[in-house]
Amino acid sequence: MKPRIVAFIPAHNEEKSIRDCLAGLGDQTLPRDVELDVIVIADNCSDRTEEVALAAGEEFNLKLKVLTTENNKQRKVGALNSAWKSIYGDPLDLYDKRLTVFQEYYKTSVKAVLGMDADSRLAPDALTQLWEGLMSSRNIGGVMAKYTMRMPKKRSLLSKDDVHYEEMLASGQYGGPITRWWTHQQKQDMASWLLNLQYSGGSTYVLGGQATLFRPEALQDIIEENKLDGPWQDESDVEDMLLTWQIQKKWKTLISPTARCFVDAMRSYHTFRQQRNKWQSGTVELLTNSNIGVKSKHRGKIWRSQFKSLVDLAIRFLLISLIAISVATDQFHWSWIWLTPVVLASILNTILALKTPMHRTIDVILAVLLISPEIYLWVNLITFTNVWLGKLSANKKDGWAIQYSAERGTTRSKLTEGVIAVILFIALVTYFCIDQHAFLTSAPVQTVMYPYLKTGWTILTYLTVFTSVAMLYQIWTLRGRHSA
Template sequence: MLKMVAYEDAVNNRIFDDNVSKRMVLVIPAHNEADTITSVLQSIVAQRGVTHHILDVFIALDNCTDNTENEIRKFSNQLNLYVLETVNNKERKSGALNQIYRLFLGDLTKEPLSEEHLKSVKNIDAFVGIDADVYLARDCLSTLYLELIAQYKTGAVSANYQCLLPESINVIPRNDPNREYMLKHGKFGGPMSRFYAVAQNVEFSTWTIKQKVNNHIAQIAGGQCSMFRPETLKDVYTHFKMNGVYSNESDTEDLLLTQQIREVGWQCKISDSARCYVDSMNTLPSLYNQRKKWQAGIIQYMTKAGISTAYARQLWSQEILMAFNFLIRIMLVVLIPVALIIHEFVWSYIWFLPILVSAILNTVATIKTPNRRLIDVLLALTTIPAELTIWFKVSVHLSTWRDSFRIEKIDGWALQYQAENGTLKHNYSWFYITIALIAALFVGFYFKWLSVRLVVDTIKPYLNASFNILTYLTFITFIFMLFQLSKLRGHYKA
């Protein structure tokens, strides 16, 4: 069954056929998802264990210009599909989701929902927010529901996320006329694409296990796949008066919703075993812009919340640690060559401790990552992926903090979408700045305005104090890494 719906249908009770059946409503925002939405719908068809509820799938077609609707129609004989075309939506994913949730909660700017329709809404036992580019494990929905109803105070349960590794491009024959299209739009990639996917999986695993160790308290009820109690969303809708449940103030709408759920008295949990496979970012630009969008939302929350919440304090501590990591590496690059030049370098074994713990930490995280490969574990032992990840995160954080001071807001959604589709115009400002600095140094040394001796003499008076600071920072980082390692102990799995 497929039914096109609009808000007027909820006002006139034209959406549901009865008001007695127990329902589970799945909400999917879709913007040009013709290449991916088939997978999520197939995984919904394959769900097992949901026996006492009717599964209703509500899809928001948000300014689609591709074949998304036709792909959805292929499942009209297998699912109860309700398709809503968004109207004048300029708030991207948040706006698309809100237009669907207004079908159940009401639109404060329009006519109220009909009483008969509200009787059907009262029989909805759970809402599930799902992205259009994910794949649900077969028992995902049933597991989430059992965990949601286990305690009444639980308002949301988030699934465990992992990326599927891109298939090798060699499986596509070179004489296949669709090869170029499949490489661009399919889940294929080379060794670097799989390297990026593994790095994302290790990050997901570490994040998931830390939450499970902390009594399964979810930091974020992720938009990829999270189940909500209807009363919880109703409380958020009423308390914050947003005419919906998602705010457009943040680039990470799910982070803000999670904190709002806590503010109105509900708990957000992470599932013990419900699995959702998400689309990995297969290229460096797409991964970079996704992380920038996430970090922008985090910074927006941090600067607004200050240190008023436990989660905000945790985020600030992570920013401080990131600054320490960056400062340590800059000091090593500058101080060690200077000390070697003046023959005053003395090795301190305390500098080796973070390297040792980093190898252990990343190896344990990789071992606990589902679908790991032997090569992934061996690479983790070298600490190379961890070191590259730190430099990548430093770059993301510096760039995002810089953007946060701009007067005009950066559209993170647009940048990520362009990066994923290969249409992003690259910003070479950092490259130009680097070239300018190198040129300035070259000119300075050529005309003898600068010299190695001058640089050494300038730094030398501060050398001992700088090495002391480096040692203190290294020790603090070492202690924090031990704390992180303790979070990965025990039987918990990602």
């Protein structure tokens, strides 16, 4: 039996995207003498996912079968583990079923397992590039593709007279200016992360579930060491990061410098927030929960990222507060040196925008002006604050359920209410400062406020210097020829 790659594709109501995912696998040029089998796991589906997958398998000449889950309450984790058990057997089987001779040969022939999301698509030759990376050394447990968010087509290309207008708009393949802009911000954020990993040697602390090629022995080690019935666990909202940390105990986890996978972005503020809430809360849980019992050699890098978010939040809070109080008490003094971090941020974000695959001119311009990066950063800082405040809560939220609800449209964003609240607050503060101008600018008030302002500006100066040095270092790292 020839060596083979087996693709696991969990699919929950993915009839609209599964064909494109399988088309990408049909495009692949396989390594010499290596075969590809595809297992689509129709997980608690209420649509035509299974039917569409089988038809696409025939259309693209794939060796494909569909598994249908029963009573799966572990969502993606349970779906992936069911595919694993279909090849390697179920340790929890009460009857201790033995694999047939054919099944034993088949299991031995599996040299790599490809984990993919149903809404992802591999670029041509990506699978061969992932295979070459995995087989380049015996101690590599997993290799992840480089992810690039797919840009929706312009909504203006659709004719409103088209009978399929609403259907095509709802498919997510088309979007307006805001949706396309928001997609690019996520794409640039991903590009920045990928460039940072490659500069650090290509080792990654998360093998993303969108497209990663695993060595079966590495996954089997996790099962044996932790007495599991499958490699994937639902103890964390970031099951792919937990899996990666467990693999790293004995194996290397790398990112491919060439293999690319196209993935869907979150096309609205609400769905993006819920996704990032899940990612961030899962990451914080892995960092702080000792009961999970797994650590990563990248913990220092992840903690530094959390600290950077805290510093970014502190700088903006201090800057807004100090300027407001200084102006209100007539003690504000402008200094041209303040432009230094602004110029550095502009240079950094411009380089990132230019290194982002398939960037647009408007995106580069907005990066130069710091409009897009600042808005995107504020959204992430809100998520950062929300997650860490949530750590103090006794009630643990189901990140997967919340994200699914947001994507289905059964929950709504509170962005409008939040914006209105901020505008009202600014208006009230402005009115108060104008009404009490004489009192606020009086000598006694200025004398009382001066020491606090001086201390605040000193702290802000140190934080800004720290951030500026960090930006200089990042600009220096981007001089390399790494591509995102």
